[in-house]
Amino acid sequence: MNDLTMSTRKKTSEATSNLRVAVRVRPMNGTERSDKCSNIVKVDKSKNTVDLKSKPFGPFFRVYDADTTQEQIYSDLVSSQIKKVIAGFNCTVFAYGQTGTGKTFTMEGGRTDAKSSSDDPSTGIIPRAVEDIFEQLESSGCEEYSLRVSYVELYNEELFDLLASTISEDRERLRIFEDVNKKGVIVSGVEEVPVRNRSDVFKLLQLGAEKRRTAATLMNMHSSRSHSLFMVNVVVRENTHTGEELVKQGKLNLVDLAGSENIGRSGAQGNRAKEAGSINQSLLTLGRVIRSLTTNAQHVPYRESKLTRLLQDSLGGSTITSLIATMSPASSNFEESQSTLEYAMRAANIKNKPVCNSKVSKKTILKEYSDEIEKLRRDLRAAREKNGVIISQESHEEFQKNTEKCRELEQQLDYAVDGLRKFAEDFTHMDEQYKKLYDRKDQLEDRLRERIRDIAVKEKELVETNEKLDQHIQTIGLMHTAALKTYEQLLKSRDAAEEMETDIRAFWNKVDEMGEADNRNKETVDSFVKQMNLFINTISKQADSLKNEGIADSKAFVEEMKPEYQSIESVSVEITKNSEEIQSTVTSCFQKAVEIEKQATDRITKITEENHQKWDIVLKSCTDYYKAHSARSDDLNKQLVERLDEIKKQVSDFSEDVRPLLTEIRNTTCDAVEKRQEQSAANIKDVKSTCSTMAASLKVLLSQIEQLSVRAEENHEKQLISEQNTQESILSTLNTAENVIQSIEDMAEDQCDVREIDESAKSDLEGIDLDLETTVKEAREKASEREAEAKSVTNNLVVEASANRVEAMKSLYTFVESCSGNSEKCMKTKEAVEKKCGETSNKMVSLLNKYEEHSKETIQAAAAEVGKVHLEYVNPAGNVPPRIIPAYTMTAEQFSPPEPEALLGEKEDVDGSDEDELAKKKRRVTSFVRRDSLLDTTNVFLSPNAIRKRREQTIDEEEDIEN
Numbered sequence: 001m002n003d004l005t006m007s008t009r010k011k012t013s014e015a016t017s018n019l020r021v022a023v024r025v026r027p028m029n030g031t032e033r034s035d036k037c038s039n040i041v042k043v044d045k046s047k048n049t050v051d052l053k054s055k056p057f058g059p060f061f062r063v064y065d066a067d068t069t070q071e072q073i074y075s076d077l078v079s080s081q082i083k084k085v086i087a088g089f090n091c092t093v094f095a096y097g098q099t100g101t102g103k104t105f106t107m108e109g110g111r112t113d114a115k116s117s118s119d120d121p122s123t124g125i126i127p128r129a130v131e132d133i134f135e136q137l138e139s140s141g142c143e144e145y146s147l148r149v150s151y152v153e154l155y156n157e158e159l160f161d162l163l164a165s166t167i168s169e170d171r172e173r174l175r176i177f178e179d180v181n182k183k184g185v186i187v188s189g190v191e192e193v194p195v196r197n198r199s200d201v202f203k204l205l206q207l208g209a210e211k212r213r214t215a216a217t218l219m220n221m222h223s224s225r226s227h228s229l230f231m232v233n234v235v236v237r238e239n240t241h242t243g244e245e246l247v248k249q250g251k252l253n254l255v256d257l258a259g260s261e262n263i264g265r266s267g268a269q270g271n272r273a274k275e276a277g278s279i280n281q282s283l284l285t286l287g288r289v290i291r292s293l294t295t296n297a298q299h300v301p302y303r304e305s306k307l308t309r310l311l312q313d314s315l316g317g318s319t320i321t322s323l324i325a326t327m328s329p330a331s332s333n334f335e336e337s338q339s340t341l342e343y344a345m346r347a348a349n350i351k352n353k354p355v356c357n358s359k360v361s362k363k364t365i366l367k368e369y370s371d372e373i374e375k376l377r378r379d380l381r382a383a384r385e386k387n388g389v390i391i392s393q394e395s396h397e398e399f400q401k402n403t404e405k406c407r408e409l410e411q412q413l414d415y416a417v418d419g420l421r422k423f424a425e426d427f428t429h430m431d432e433q434y435k436k437l438y439d440r441k442d443q444l445e446d447r448l449r450e451r452i453r454d455i456a457v458k459e460k461e462l463v464e465t466n467e468k469l470d471q472h473i474q475t476i477g478l479m480h481t482a483a484l485k486t487y488e489q490l491l492k493s494r495d496a497a498e499e500m501e502t503d504i505r506a507f508w509n510k511v512d513e514m515g516e517a518d519n520r521n522k523e524t525v526d527s528f529v530k531q532m533n534l535f536i537n538t539i540s541k542q543a544d545s546l547k548n549e550g551i552a553d554s555k556a557f558v559e560e561m562k563p564e565y566q567s568i569e570s571v572s573v574e575i576t577k578n579s580e581e582i583q584s585t586v587t588s589c590f591q592k593a594v595e596i597e598k599q600a601t602d603r604i605t606k607i608t609e610e611n612h613q614k615w616d617i618v619l620k621s622c623t624d625y626y627k628a629h630s631a632r633s634d635d636l637n638k639q640l641v642e643r644l645d646e647i648k649k650q651v652s653d654f655s656e657d658v659r660p661l662l663t664e665i666r667n668t669t670c671d672a673v674e675k676r677q678e679q680s681a682a683n684i685k686d687v688k689s690t691c692s693t694m695a696a697s698l699k700v701l702l703s704q705i706e707q708l709s710v711r712a713e714e715n716h717e718k719q720l721i722s723e724q725n726t727q728e729s730i731l732s733t734l735n736t737a738e739n740v741i742q743s744i745e746d747m748a749e750d751q752c753d754v755r756e757i758d759e760s761a762k763s764d765l766e767g768i769d770l771d772l773e774t775t776v777k778e779a780r781e782k783a784s785e786r787e788a789e790a791k792s793v794t795n796n797l798v799v800e801a802s803a804n805r806v807e808a809m810k811s812l813y814t815f816v817e818s819c820s821g822n823s824e825k826c827m828k829t830k831e832a833v834e835k836k837c838g839e840t841s842n843k844m845v846s847l848l849n850k851y852e853e854h855s856k857e858t859i860q861a862a863a864a865e866v867g868k869v870h871l872e873y874v875n876p877a878g879n880v881p882p883r884i885i886p887a888y889t890m891t892a893e894q895f896s897p898p899e900p901e902a903l904l905g906e907k908e909d910v911d912g913s914d915e916d917e918l919a920k921k922k923r924r925v926t927s928f929v930r931r932d933s934l935l936d937t938t939n940v941f942l943s944p945n946a947i948r949k950r951r952e953q954t955i956d957e958e959e960d961i962e963n
């Protein structure tokens, strides 16, 4: 609307600039992905080019790939244009591209319900731009401004107002007409809604989007088939020094074009075809306009479509224009993408000459409007006055034209009046803002007055304080001197501290190094510990598995051995049983032996006693015989002595002859006894060997039997000894008897020989001989009887003993047999057990070998790991320089800093009533304090040189500096 009013104004133009064309490639959508389309677009941001199937397009102003955010695009392309709009330029941003490539997404954003761009990163250019306008107006301190937005839709070459209060299919279409002064097109009747804040704009955007949807439903149209144009008018008022009110005006057009796809490809028919034709008409005209503009054609066909008429000023006009060409990366859209890029390339060559709308005073505008209205009224009247006259055909046609013109003028008039009304509204709005500002100014003035009063009070206080200050200055001077000394000291300390700091830094570096080394060591140790844990786990697993294997093997072995053990057990039971049997058999044998022995002993004793008695009788009768014949013997002896001497000689001769015979008899008897003894010894030896065999075979188990056998042996020996003794006594008895017989025989023989000498004695001797013979005979008989008896007893004993021995031997053989059977069994079992043991031990050995091998490997691995462990050591004492803290001594110069009085001036008038003096004094004090301050303005300690320099400056110099 304001194009019209501004047409007569002077504009400031900028240099010619090309259309800023950017290309945006959206991400692949679901359909493209499911169709397995390939990506044929490559964006080169450094060169600002786009390769389509390796064919390069560009360079463009900017190129954006699928990852580019809405925020990046806005700040790159649009943000700078907002500044221009506020400065009074007209700017246009439009999005061009195939359906579904992200035009609406780029212009409006992902959501229409977002309250601000911070709510939703997908917020598009339109909401961001309006937000930005408000922000920039507020931050520039401009408080008198007015914003109006209008939102129209172009569909089938018809314009619809998206912010109108009602909407219906037969709603009033908006009309476009040329500005009278040929300075642009005017959309008559469009709502220009004033907005006061960003939330108003978001509401209008939502309303527009809602209306667009409703219209689409009502008219069966598709958003991609309509173009939408969002316009923001910014009016800013400024007051000059002279109080004149100036107004500057800028406009932002944000255009979302319909899809540029091929109609043939879309298969549109009927309404769709018409609709597509209309779209194409607009877009084709847009293309032609662009081509005409870039080929410097004489005629630019702006008027051939409403779209190009609306964008007339933006294409090759005075508007700053940006175009965003949107495209898909998918191979399925190759043709459309190619056409879009070609379109964009062409558009990039369009040249605009941006012009800034000049600031106009309120008066001028009002005058312009009233002049315009007056002129229009005049024109209208003039046109109307021609009505009702009878005219010719030509005149009628002219009349027709006039009527048409009249109608147009009426519309223009309406538009001008409307513009004036809006202008007045804007002014009222700005007046309201102004009133608010005025009120604020009054408030600020009140506050200023209060401040001035406060300042007066404060100044009074300052004078008093100043006086006190003077008193304090002296003290401060002294303190200052002391402070300076301290400061010098401090500086020294600072130097030392700096050195110490260097040391400490070196130390901390070292500590850091140590820490890092420690961390590395820790890592190494950790990894080592991990390795070791792994190692231990492996070992323990192996040990477990070996253990389990061993246990399983042992169990199996035990299971296998069970029957063997049972058989061993049965064998041992058998052995025990056998040993018991043997024991009982041997015991019974020995009992029998003892009995026999006892019987034999009893019999022998009895026989011996009987023999003794008999022999006593025999001896007694012999003794009696000898006693009775001793006397006679004495006599005879005498007779005999002589004879005996002779006989002695004869006897000795005889005995010499007989002795070998007797010796032979004795030897024979002795041989018989020895034989018996040898036989007994052999028997004993047999028993002994049997017993020793038994003892050897039975060893521990048969120790009892051994003892028994020893006892039996002893008993047997005793029995044999007693038997021997009996035999010997018998033999000796026999010997004695033989001797007696011999002597008697000898004597008898002697008596026979000396028959002549003693014939009387012969008869006596014969009687004695007869008696003796009888007695001897009896004795011999009895002795032979006893001998036979003893022999039979001995034989019986021998028989019984041999029977017992045979029995014992039998038992022993049986036992030995059973033992050997058992021992065979035992041996077999032992062999089986040994075999099993061997197998198991072999298994165990192989397991242990395996384990040893594993262990060796693992230990080698662990040793390798251990070998890898390298602990670092950082010598804490290394590289740390030796520290010498410098001793501090004060120089004479340090003791004599300038006196405060000298700085202040000795006899200064400190009367606070003199404002200049007070100010001067304040400055002196300030400069004194500042000059001798140890700190600079950023609170950093000054070097002694800097302080010295400050001190050397005179107060006057400082004053000059301050002034």
Ligand SMILES: Nc1ncnc2c1ncn2[C@@H]1O[C@H](COP(=O)(O)OP(=O)(O)OP(=O)(O)O)[C@@H](O)[C@H]1O
Pocket: 025, 026, 027, 029, 066, 097, 098, 099, 100, 101, 102, 103, 104, 105, 106, 110, 223, 224, 225, 257, 258, 259, 326
């Ligand atoms: N850069 C992008 N990032 C993420 N999604 C996008 C992008 N561009 C487009 N889209 C998505 O693609 C779909 C189509 O986008 P949009 O409606 O903006 O296309 P259009 O060109 O305006 O289509 P039409 O011409 O039919 O109006 C939307 O769901 C939108 O969210």
